[in-house]
Amino acid sequence: MTQQIDYSEKIPNNVNLAGDRRLQRALENWQPRFADWWLEMGPVGFQDNEIYLRTAVDVGREGWAHFSHVKLPDYRWGIFLSEPEVDRRIGFGELKGQPVWQEVPGEFRTDLRRLIVVQGDTEPASVEQQRFLGKTAPSLYDLRNLFQINVEEGRHLWAMVYLLHAHFGRDGREEADALLQRNSGDPDHPRILGAFNEKTSDWLSFLLFTYFTDRDGKYQLGALKESAFDPLSRTCDFMLKEEAHHMFVGASGIARVIQRTCEVMKDYDTDDVRAYGAIDLPTLQKYINFHFSVSLDLFGSETSTNAANYYSAGLKGRFAEQSYEDDHVLVKDEDAISEIVDGHWLETSRPKITVVNEQLRRSYIEDCAKGMRRWNRILEEHGIDYRLNLPNEAFHRQVGLYRDEFVAPSGEILSESDWEGHESNFLPTDSDRDFVISLMQPVYSPGQMAGWIAPPVSGIHTQPVDYEYVRL
Ligand SMILES: [Fe+2]
Numbered sequence: 001m002t003q004q005i006d007y008s009e010k011i012p013n014n015v016n017l018a019g020d021r022r023l024q025r026a027l028e029n030w031q032p033r034f035a036d037w038w039l040e041m042g043p044v045g046f047q048d049n050e051i052y053l054r055t056a057v058d059v060g061r062e063g064w065a066h067f068s069h070v071k072l073p074d075y076r077w078g079i080f081l082s083e084p085e086v087d088r089r090i091g092f093g094e095l096k097g098q099p100v101w102q103e104v105p106g107e108f109r110t111d112l113r114r115l116i117v118v119q120g121d122t123e124p125a126s127v128e129q130q131r132f133l134g135k136t137a138p139s140l141y142d143l144r145n146l147f148q149i150n151v152e153e154g155r156h157l158w159a160m161v162y163l164l165h166a167h168f169g170r171d172g173r174e175e176a177d178a179l180l181q182r183n184s185g186d187p188d189h190p191r192i193l194g195a196f197n198e199k200t201s202d203w204l205s206f207l208l209f210t211y212f213t214d215r216d217g218k219y220q221l222g223a224l225k226e227s228a229f230d231p232l233s234r235t236c237d238f239m240l241k242e243e244a245h246h247m248f249v250g251a252s253g254i255a256r257v258i259q260r261t262c263e264v265m266k267d268y269d270t271d272d273v274r275a276y277g278a279i280d281l282p283t284l285q286k287y288i289n290f291h292f293s294v295s296l297d298l299f300g301s302e303t304s305t306n307a308a309n310y311y312s313a314g315l316k317g318r319f320a321e322q323s324y325e326d327d328h329v330l331v332k333d334e335d336a337i338s339e340i341v342d343g344h345w346l347e348t349s350r351p352k353i354t355v356v357n358e359q360l361r362r363s364y365i366e367d368c369a370k371g372m373r374r375w376n377r378i379l380e381e382h383g384i385d386y387r388l389n390l391p392n393e394a395f396h397r398q399v400g401l402y403r404d405e406f407v408a409p410s411g412e413i414l415s416e417s418d419w420e421g422h423e424s425n426f427l428p429t430d431s432d433r434d435f436v437i438s439l440m441q442p443v444y445s446p447g448q449m450a451g452w453i454a455p456p457v458s459g460i461h462t463q464p465v466d467y468e469y470v471r472l
């Protein structure tokens with residue numbers, strides 16, 4: 001059984017770090033480098049303010065978090081794995097049915113390390129992307145949510161660094177160092193995945209990032225949770241628990257934006273809400289188009305031999321693997337994918353094991369669509385005819401089968417010049433971005449909200465909306 005989390009240790013953990021002095025020393029060596037990175041590349045300002053944050057105190061189902069005011073640099077980042085499952089077996093691939101691994105098999109070492117490094121790289125990247133947002137928060141409630149997400153992404157980095165240190169020897173330690181040396185948007189040492197080098201310069205982008213890109217995280221972690229490498233599985237299981245709040249921030253945040261826009265449309269009987277400091281629906285749609293399409297790229301190519309190899313080796317499965325009604329080996333099955341051939345959509349059949357990425361992406365898209373329906377319900381309730389939509393999966397892709405195609409959000413295949421002619425209707429223009437940025441004025445009194453976003457329905461944990469979430 002897992003131990004309770006020990007907070008008397010320098011590094012809080014439930015992995016009995018004290019029982020492995022070498023590992024403990026190595027991680028205690030990495031700890032000050034993380035602290036330096038946090039101060040240098042983490043949130044700008046607010047490092048001396050007390051913020052109402054949750055800290056994990058238990059990995060069980062109930063009451064796992066404790067809420068209190070804490071200064072960001074004093075946050076207790078730690079190493080938490082979910083409870084082990086007794087007699088857990090590999091759930092998919094060639095080794096299906098065999099016991100899971102507590103140590104890394106030599107033949108899968110390179111692939112597993114790569115999977116962990118790629119996941120680990122995204123965690124600090126998003127903190128770097130969001131570092132200036134504290135200056136323009138629409139409320140103290142939102143400011144607190146931003147920092148909650150930032151500290152937890154920092155903890156997710158710890159989660160991956162623990163695996164690298166504990167299971168990958170010297171190259172693991174080197175990779176752990178490199179995770180602090182690459183930086184989002186750095187021209188010489190960028191983060192590994194494209195979406196994590198984009199700027200998150202305004203709160204609308206931030207809310208959509210947490211809705212679409214943190215949700216990619218949910219699906220990647222869900223697929224890694226299926227892994228035959230049990231420490232990775234248990235690590236991801238606990239990360240998923242924290243991740244849920246990040247997506248809540250996005251889903252409820254955009255709902256509040258829409259709520260506010262509807263109110264302004266009704267109050268002034270106009271679609272031109274910009275004049276009243278709200279975000280118009282076509283602009284929101286363009287931001288959705290952008291964030292959805294860059295997040296789809298994170299799943300990798302639709303057909304992928306790497307993904308097939310990871311799957312057959314048992315390293316990375318599909319989201320909720322056991323919910324698939326197939327043999328979980330996938331070498332005999334076929335699956336249809338949509339391709340564009342000579343300017344036309346075409347369904348083609350592929351060996352199912354080569355389209356694992358696509359299956360993961362499909363579950364993700366379905367999940368994204370649920371929130372969209374909820375957002376559209378707000379429009380409906382206000383008697384507004386406009387509807388928000390997810391763009392076609394081939395729209396604006398930089399990775400995979402559609403990367404050289406020009407596809408409208410509707411799915412219509414365009415010529416390059418037609419696409420360019422319409423681009424300003426598809427994606428945020430510089431002037432859209434300037435407008436959104438012009439709305440980003442900080443509101444720092446408890447309970448007050450910026451004019452472009454409605455208040456949340458309720459506060460955090462047991463606190464009211466007008467609670468002093470950040471003590472300035
Ligand atoms: Fe994360």
Ligand SMILES: [Fe+2]
Binds near residue numbers: 149153214217243246
């Ligand atoms: Fe997250």
